[in-house]
Amino acid sequence: MDVMALDHIKVLDMTRLAPGPFCTMVLGDFGADILRIEQPIGLPRNDEERNTQKRESAFNPLNRNKRSIGLNLMEKEAREVVYKLVEKSDVYVEGFRPGRAEEMGVDYETLAAINPRLIYCSISGYGQDGPYRGLVGHDLNYISIGGALDMIGAENGPPAIPNNIIADFASGGLLAALSISFAILAREKTGKGQYIDMSMTDGVMYLMASLTKDFFAAGKIPAKGSDRLNGGLPHYNVYECKDGKYLSVGCLEDRFFDDLVRALDRPDLVGHVGDPKQREEQFSFFEEEFKKKTRDEWFNQLFNAGDVAIGKVNDMAEAFNDEQLIQRKMLVEAGNWNGEIIKQVGIGPKMMGTPGKVRDLGPFIGENTNEVLDSLGYDSQTINHFRESGIVG
Secondary structure (H helix, E strand, O other), X not given: OOOOOOOOOEEEEEOOOOHHHHHHHHHHHOOXXXXXXXXXOOOOOOHHHHHHHHHHHHHOHHHOOEEEEEEOOOOHHHHHHHHHHHHOOOEEEEOOOOOHHHHHOOOHHHHHHHOOOOEEEEEEOOOOOOOOOOOOOOHHHHHHHOOOHHHOOOOOOOOOOOOOHHHHHHHHHHXXXXXXXXXXXXXXXXXXXXXXXXXXXXXXXXXXXXXXXXXXXXXXXXXXXXXXXXXXXXXEEEEEOOOOOEEEEEOOOHHHHHHHHHHOOOHXXXXXXXXXXXXXXXXXXXXXXXXXXXXXXXXHHHHOOOOOOEEEOOOHHHHHOOHHHHHOOOEEEEEEEOOEEEEEEOOOOOOOOOOOOOOOOOOOOOOOHHXXXXXXXXXXXXXXXXXXXXXXX
16 A cells, blocks of 8 residues: 555644645645544435435535545534544544534543644734734735735736635645644654644745845835736736736846847847846837737747746636646546546646545545444444434435
8 A cells, every 4th residue: 555644644624725725635645644623514314315416525626535524513512523533543623613623522631631742723814913813804804914915916907806816725725734744743853742823924924034125224125016017027927918918027037038028029128137227128019929829839839939937828628638748637626426537636746755645535524423332432323412412414
């Protein structure tokens, strides 16, 4: 059997929204045994509903490589199930508003008393302390408070709202998975688990580390659409082509810029990368020139024109059909459900010795409840009682 980096790690996933499930998806992709603890709400009532829910979960990559148990944590018996699970688990991930875990009896102090080796990660918008501790929010709010949104958009225009990749997935989910990995390594030295307080807003600022240099050294505040890497340069920008699609140009270096303008038959611009006197002239030239051909025509022409940093602005369908991403296995056939091939996004990190893998399609809510309870020593009579009482689902 193939060895996976985290195949010795058992994770209890108490999260719901994007950051937590993405965090545990990453851990699961590299072998961790992920058990989702879910409220037994919306359980399938018949085979048709079960098949519908299973298909939806199968296509959701955030659910892959996971099992599911339905537990109503408002019930004492359900919390006791969690405590039994914690005894043999390595990691516990939750995404409640600060204070809620304590109210439910599943906070770090309670669970660490049961298993001192437990790594407990709380993912929240603003962290477990501070004046915003209890403030509700979403990705847009976190990148606003963290200072990222103010840098995104056209010059002199309002901030442009990006999709929820920055706070939810990068500074929340990905940094949480990284922190958990650090804690696993630390436990090998200390023999003890620890608490991880992962604030998505903290993570946003952390991701902006390189931009803080000029702020602290010279008081420079990044501005929308006018700085070096957010639209202020003609040779690091996006241009509309003849077919209405867009081409990205990232020719920051002298040699990249020189190869670009030579390919566009403008040798007079060689040596003038970043020339402030030619800024508007270069913008106008690129805008007019790139409208003469389609996006793909320009890409194919410039692809072999030397060191020219260009890229097609793909939509999602185009990205999954791009030969580079297909070669890199970023489109995978994750499995089969009722005769239907399930396609998903592939695994980003390519580890040669212990590669990641999509091992299982996502479960429907409570799909593994009986299996998990049986492994904990509950008999069928007790499990039936739990189901009839709404303790499990």
